[in-house]
Amino acid sequence: MARIPFNKPFIVGKELYNIAQAVINGWLAGDGRFTAACHRLLEERYGIPKALLTHSCTAALEMTALLCEVGPGDEVIMPSYTFVSTANAFVLRGAQPRFVDIRPDTLNLDENLIEDAINEHTKVIVPVHYAGVGCEMDTIMTLAGKHGLYVVEDAAQALGAKYRGRYLGTFGELGCFSFHETKNLISGEGGALAVNSSELEEKAEILRQKGTNRAEFLRGEVDKYTWVAVGSSFLPSEIVAAFLLAQLENEEMINTKRMALWRTYHEALADLEEEGCLGRPRWPQHCSPNAHLYYILTADSDERQALIKHLAERDIVAVFHYVPLHSSPMGQRMGYRAGDLPVTEEMSARILRLPLYYELTESEVLRVTEAIREFYRG
Ligand SMILES: *Cc1c(COP(=O)(O)O)cnc(C)c1O
Secondary structure, three states: OOOEOOOOOOOOOOHHHHHHHHHHHOOOOOOOHHHHHHHHHHHHHHOOOEEEEEOOHHHHHHHHHHHOOOOOOOEEEEEOOOOHHHHHHHHOOOOEEEEEOEOOOOOOEOHHHHHHHOOOOEEEEOOEOHHHOOOOHHHHHHHHHHHOOEEEEEOOOOOOOEEOOEEOOOOOOEEEEEOOOOOOOOOOOOEEEEEOOHHHHHHHHHHHEOOEOHHHHHOOOOOOOOEOOOOOEOOOOHHHHHHHHHHHHOHHHHHHHHHHHHHHHHHHOHHHHHOOOOEOOOOOOOEEOOOOOEEEEOOOHHHHHHHHHHHHOOOEOOEOOOOOHHHOHHHHHOOOOOOOOHHHHHHHHHEEEEOOOOOOOHHHHHHHHHHHHHHHHO
8 A cells, every 4th residue: 555645745737837937938036927926816815905925934924023023122922832933033033932822622822811921022913823723813803902913823824714704814914824835735835925904015015025116116116126125035936936826726626625635534533532532623613724734632642652653554644743832942941941831732742643635535534544543443
């Protein structure tokens, strides 16, 4: 039987054709025809006021730290249960992450713990929509309004997912998406910034284009471009945008397939959850997730290790993340200690992610669930 990897990059159709087209167009730098087409599609489909492609979600997050003008002395509220880029983007500017515990059902920021973490240094709240399940945006937006804070959504995993009928990434002033090869839609490395506040639009364009007004120049609004503010290069090449456009155009097909695979996992593992062997993902009724990842919760980390080994012996690769940021070497240097965030610590020790990618088949999903069944029932 063939090995089932954890993830597998894929193409769906016109990716390579589009890249050839970009070469023929004679425009391989950023912000050409393909980038513009991706921007238009992101804006129209997801209701994003202004979308800007970046070379990664990490880059989009770094842009948000610059746009919110955080610096030394500022605090940024975020979960510890997240990818390092969520924190690094702000730490790079000299700000301090203020880690808040997560909910045991969604593994998202616990909205009831946020207000206690707000003080006079707080500048931004960063909800991370884990597995494409929305954080409690009603509560978070209300708190941010009350205390005059920015909201930056780390929607790296959440493109296409909704909260109360509205797409994630469009609630905060800024939202960040990823097209890394492990996400639903891919371009190898890649990302996008959603600028949802009109006050930040021009600033974001300038920042992304090396601190120049090149975007205005390309639109014919000025006759030359020059250095107008601090900036850097956050834009991807047309080669990346050409690849991405083919994926964006096939979003429905890709996510429909992922959703079917996700449901197969969920249904096939229902009885094991009922018997108390494992936990399955849960999400509130008003959230519409995007089948970004499928995970189970084991009893503890020893059981997880044994299950990973059991699956590996059957040529199935299952992995876990994240090492909580507060208990990492960097987090400890910031003064955090193991025990500070009990739900984060428990969940990160129990979670196991199962293979889920576009080319996975229903029968392979069932091979995985049968192997899990065998593990628990012997
Ligand atoms: C994938 C991911 C990122 C980083 O995305 P890149 O495009 O690889 O930079 C950031 N935050 C979360 C929650 C992610 O899952």
